[in-house]
Amino acid sequence: MNFQYLTPVIRGKTLLDLAFGKAREKGVEKKLSGEWIDIIRKKKGLKLDVVKDMLVPKLRKTLDNFPKTKELPEFYIKLMNLTLDIALYQKSLGSLDWAADKVSFFHREYSRKMGRAQEREKMKEYSNQFYGRVSSVIKQVEKNLSYLEEARKIMRTYPDIKEMFTVCVYGFPNVGKTTLLNRLTGTEAETAAYAFTTKTINAGYFMINEDKVQVLDVPGSLARPEKMNNIERQADLVMRELATIIIFVFDLSGYSGYSIKKQDLLYRQLGKEKKVLVYLSKVDLTAQEVLDEFKDRHYSVDELKQEIGKDAEKKREEMPKIPVEETAEETLPDLEEEMLD
Ligand SMILES: Nc1nc2c(ncn2[C@@H]2O[C@H](COP(=O)(O)OP(=O)(O)OP(=O)(O)O)[C@@H](O)[C@H]2O)c(=O)[nH]1
């Protein structure tokens, strides 16, 4: 799923300005002939059409632009639950459908009334009533349009996650996770010398032998499962739901601002459910005796790739293969023979 291209939501006031502005233009430019009262009726009717033809497709387009929750893979629903008010999101989409229907309904109703009107005053009254009702419909959904725009800005930051062998880079804030992602995959994701630089999920890819590996770099986590913030929950979600292997980044240098003891606590919390590979960041800034004291097996960037490559290959080989005799080409000649018999 790619959320980068969600288009900005046009807000209520702009929608109304566009629709009424266009209606004014149309009323002036159209040359009509016949009885003057019929000309007025036609002009007013045309304006109603213009307003509807501007608003309804724009509302529907906005609605279609956003993914429906029932069409999304489970991971994204969980991510939306962490980053958005999913009930309000759904309600907002529903309100656009309602608004489009309402505008169409008023258009039909007032076109009919206009068609029957005989006096100029009545026609003017119907026009004004139609504009008033349409404005009120759009104003009622303004808070939903505004929410969808807010949601769009958040959803744009969602990673385009592919179904393939996936590794998650995990660890405390500011330890060098994004720097490692960039080294592994050649991405240029933002890194900075402060905590919570990464507020969403960065994705990168590398090839190892025949396999393509997806690396997801997540926001930093603190070792406090009972009171995680939304940013940490995203990291936790990726780590649990998507990753086959976790790369745990330890910063022993002290530059991240988090003690080795604290980092170790988070490391132990990962448990044994998934394979965890340890990477030491900022070794250039770390005292030799601190490095010597570190006893856990750890990997360089190249070793990480090799180790991940082995598991990716194993997983590929475990994938069920379609036996050759079951393919269409193999079964066709038999069929032909049967038909000849
Ligand atoms: N000298 C040195 N600096 C490093 C190394 N790795 C990371 N840094 C620096 O450490 C800081 C934090 O690095 P990031 O990669 O942004 O850390 P992060 O873990 O992604 O941080 P959050 O996204 O905030 O959780 C940056 O200023 C990096 O340039 C390293 O191996 N050596």
Ligand SMILES: [Mg+2]
């Ligand atoms: Mg980062």
